[in-house]
Amino acid sequence: MARSSTEAKYRTLVDTIFEILWLRWLLADLKTSQSSPTGLYCENRSAIQIVHNDVFHEQTKHIEIDCHFIRQHLLLGELNLISIGTLDQPADLFTKPHSRGRFRTLVSKLKLVEAPPT
Numbered sequence: 532m533a534r535s536s537t538e539a540k541y542r543t544l545v546d547t548i549f550e551i552l553w554l555r556w557l558l559a560d561l562k563t564s565q566s567s568p569t570g571l572y573c574e575n576r577s578a579i580q581i582v583h584n585d586v587f588h589e590q591t592k593h594i595e596i597d598c599h600f601i602r603q604h605l606l607l608g609e610l611n612l613i614s615i616g617t618l619d620q621p622a623d624l625f626t627k628p629h630s631r632g633r634f635r636t637l638v639s640k641l642k643l644v645e646a647p648p649t
Contacts, residue, residue, distance in 0.1 A: 540575040544582070544612075545597050547571065552604060568611040574620045579612050 551569050558564055573579055582601050604610050623629070624637040 537575065537577040537581070540573075541578040541581050544571075544573055544575070544578045545601065548601050548604070548610060551610065555609060568608050570611045570613050572613050572615040572620070574615050574617050576614055579614055582612060 548571065551571060555565055555569060582598060582605065584598075601610070605612070617623075619640070621637050621640040624634070624641070629637065
């Protein structure tokens with residue numbers, strides 16, 4: 532159970548990273564490995580700092596093992612954590628209600644279809 536909102540965001544980030552690594556390993560097994568790092572956008576800077584920080588504080592010492600595992604893959608160049616502002620987060624399209632203009636903006640960020648002119 533998460534003890535803070537930062538830890539909850541961190542746990543979500545860790546779960547996503549494990550899925551990304553699993554997909555990279557699957558692609559490698561299929562002889563279709565990826566040579567460039569997989570970019571992962573994250574709007575919670577505290578969660579990114581936990582992953583990059585070697586110093587663990589009293590509040591984060593129980594998540595130390597995951598951090599070392601993830602940091603190893605960051606150093607190997609398999610992952611690239613990219614900080615993104617809350618307003619630029621395309622995942623919000625699936626989790627929050629939006630005005631028509633905001634909805635179109637988020638859909639266009641996904642690069643799946645062209646947004647109709649406003």
